[in-house]
Each structure stands twice: as structure tokens, then as C-alpha cells.
Amino acid sequence: MAAIEEKRSPVCVGIDPVLERLPDNVHAVKPFPESVGRILGFSVAVIRAIAPFVPCVKIQSACFERLGMESSFALESALIGARKSGVQLILDAKRGDIGISAEHYAEAAFADDPMYARGADWLTINSYLGEDGITPFLRPGHGAFSLVRTSNPGGDEIQNLELKKGGTVSHAVGEMNARIGSRHIGDRGYSSLGAVVGATKPQDAKRLREIMPQQIFLVPGYGAQGGGIDDVLPCFKSDGTGAIVTASRSVIYAFKKDDPKWMDSVADAAAKFADEVGKAVGMR
């Protein structure tokens, strides 16, 4: 919340790099193979360009994992780049396991052993496995965003099923997160267990906001996925806190491939995105 106040906007930019969409003029980091080096060089350049305007970045683990043998080196290098830029860092890996395996995943995301230099602040998780799939991720100084209501077309099939006791599956997942998260509340009254609530489900966001008063909502689906500013406002409380709006493609690919100054275009898109959301919630 301090980072949001400093940048005067509750936004996050998703770093989801794919080779085909990179600008021509991107530095390939050595000694990685060309493709890995370009993905990494692009990611770090984007983070540097947007860091003055946004409090938070979300790095998509899958984009790095597919790179093969060097993937863990490359991902950790990107994480180091983000940490140096001073933004809050969400690793978007949607991990979901129990017991010792969940502890392994938490360690992989959060450990800041100087040898490894990882240290994401937040991790996205999947809570279909229940409480023992969530608590291992709630460590001092770190937090998790649990998938509650996703923004994709197929998200309705399970998440929107109606329950015999009333409400839907996503409401029950929200109630579970509210209960578990209430044991991990910080100085500002919010929990270190947050919730992913898609911008494309505004009718559900209002109800989920009531169910989870102490959860920070991470709200994907803004921009390229079709959600607009009116769709994300129900995710916030009346005081303008409680949610972080995420955009990815509309910011990180806001350039023509042959533009040598593509980083300026990315910075402009991030500034515009931050301004739009910051104004809508009364922070500017």
C-alpha cells in the first residue's frame, strides 16, 4: 500500500514476454542463448521503463519456464532486475500443492539467499486444494494472491456453479480465503493473503468485495482482455483502496517493432494506464 501511495495509482503491469512480439532493437543478455537473452533483455528494459510510474510488476513464470535449460537462471535474473527497480514484485506462477511440496514452491518464490537472489514479494496460488494448500505460502514479509474468480471465458464453468447452501463456488473460495487470511493482517488492515478477481466479472466483484473485506484484489483482464475502468471499480472499497488493477499486453507491447525508442512508448503507456486508474479511484 505504501508503494501504491508513492506512485499515486493502484496498478500493476504484467511482464509476459513472447519472442514473436519483441521489438527489433532489444539487447540480448549474454551469455544466454539468443532467444533467452532477448526475453530477459526485454523484460528488464520494460521494468526499468515503467518503474517510475507503477508500484508493482507481475512476472509470468510460464514465459521463462518454457525457455528450457537456462530458464531458472533467466527467471532469477529478471527477478533481480525487478528488485533493483524498487517495485513490488509478484511472481505469477499459480502454484498449488500441499505440505512439503507447497513449502518447496514458497521457498523457490520467496527465498532471498544471496547465492540465489530471488525474493519475489508475492506469489499467485491456486486454492482448489484447500487450507493446507494456502498456509505454506503465508510467510512474514511475503504474501499470496489466491485465484478466486478468473477473467477467462472458461472460468465460469466451475467458479460460477451455484451451491446448495447459497452463493457460488467462487464465493466459497472467497470465504475460505477471508477466514485463512484473517490470521495474517498487517498495519493497514489488509491481509497478506489476497485474491485474484477478474475485471471481466464486475457483477461478481461487488459480492466478493463484501465476502473478503480484508483481501487486496489483484484484478487482471483490464485493457487487452476487455475490462474497462467501470468494470474494475467494484473491486475497490469506497475509500479507493483494496485492489490493484493489472494490464499487460496493452502496456508492454505499446510500440511498433521497428521503433528504436520503443522503451519510451512503453513508459508512456504505463504512465497513461497509471493516470487513468489513479484518477478513477481519487488518488490524482
Next chain:
Amino acid sequence: MAAIEEKRSPVCVGIDPVLERLPDNVHAVKPFPESVGRILGFSVAVIRAIAPFVPCVKIQSACFERLGMESSFALESALIGARKSGVQLILDAKRGDIGISAEHYAEAAFADDPMYARGADWLTINSYLGEDGITPFLRPGHGAFSLVRTSNPGGDEIQNLELKKGGTVSHAVGEMNARIGSRHIGDRGYSSLGAVVGATKPQDAKRLREIMPQQIFLVPGYGAQGGGIDDVLPCFKSDGTGAIVTASRSVIYAFKKDDPKWMDSVADAAAKFADEVGKAVGMR
């Protein structure tokens, strides 16, 4: 199914190595750091020891991911070791994402580019996100096991909720998997989309077997987690096909730490496990 017939037992051994439980006498693979080399050396030795008796191994991705910078090298080396041993290879990573991110995860698990030499046969996935979180993982020559009913204590909270339309959440997830999987049926009448159904929920296994007639069930929870042979039988069809029973700790740690011949003890435990399940389903 051919691998199961060849070994005359529908079993899988989970490779979930943790440093604290390794035998004293384990080869640390070079040039990895000591801890990474020991995890890798143990994993490959276990796979070699059990390969004569079991058709299938399941490698827990989390155990490798926590190893830091060298983790993707180490995981891929373990995968190569498993492929050389001729067993069917399940990567237990419980991945769950949509669209291009899901395609990245599928590529990371299944690609067999000679440069990277991965090539898991199967991947475990989480289907809370719905159909667009499942179909990217259904590739020719590969398959996925979707989490339907997990064996952990917290699994009930969401999975066992009763629906207004009848049945439970896990039944609805099963129905979704049955529908999507029916588009990917092989020569033996089973789908390349399977289901994870825990051995600790025998009362649910029978109903899920009816809901998913074409899914192969991957059944964890046998042995150390408390499930016995009577608990897993409802996961099979009456002809003894349709499920793979998984054990991990009860096989891979079946030794005294200071036993120099610990691999023999692991092999014996795998042989006994395969024999017990093989007899119970009438294959021996």
C-alpha cells in the same frame, strides 16, 4: 496401458526427494553444487532401482524448483534419467493457467527438442480455471492428469461442497474432464486427459468412476498418507484397468540412512508394492 501390462501392475512411484532424508551413500552429480547434485544423484539412482518393477514414475517438480539457479538443469537431468530407464514419466507440477501461458507450461513439460531433452509423457494440472486451462495440455503423444479429488485433509473444503443441481464440486470437475477428455480417446478406449483421485476418499471414488468412464485415475495417498488396498480398488473398473496407484515415501525412503546397499531396499519396496497392487487387480 502397454507399460502397465508389461510390468503386470498399475503402479507409479513418486520421486519427491528432500535433502534431510537422503542416504549417506549417495552420489552427488557434478558439476552441480553439493545439495543439487545429491538430490539429482538420488533421484536417478531410485528410478534405476525401481524401473524393472514399475511402469511409471512421477517426479515432483517442487523438489527441484526450490534448488535455485541450477534447478532447471537438475530437473531436466532427472527427466533424462527417467526416460533412459524406459518408464512412463509424469511430471507432477500441478500447473494451471490459460491461453499462451498454459501453452508455455505444456511446452516446458513436453517439448523434446534435442537441445533441451525434456519430454515428460504426462503432466498434472489444476482445472479450476475451466476448459481453456485444460485443452492446451492435450497434445498428441502426451497427456494430463487433472486434479479432481485430492487426498489431503483440506481437500474437502471446496471439492466436497454440495451443488444446487446435485453432486459436489469434485463431481462437476469430473464431468468437465469427462466431456473435454472424450475428444481425446486412444486405441484402448481411455482418454489422454486423466484425473487425480485420492486414495483417502474411497466413498467418492466409486461415484467419480461412474462420472469419468474414460479417464485413467492417478491415485495418490497410498501407503504413507493412509490409504490401503481396499481404498484404491473403487478407482478401478471391474476388469482391473483404469487407475494407477501411486506411492512415494513408503518406497523411496525404504532404507536406513547408513545402509550402503540402500538401492536394494528401494528396489525391494517397489517390487513388493507392485506385487501387492498387481495381485489385487488380478494381473498376477
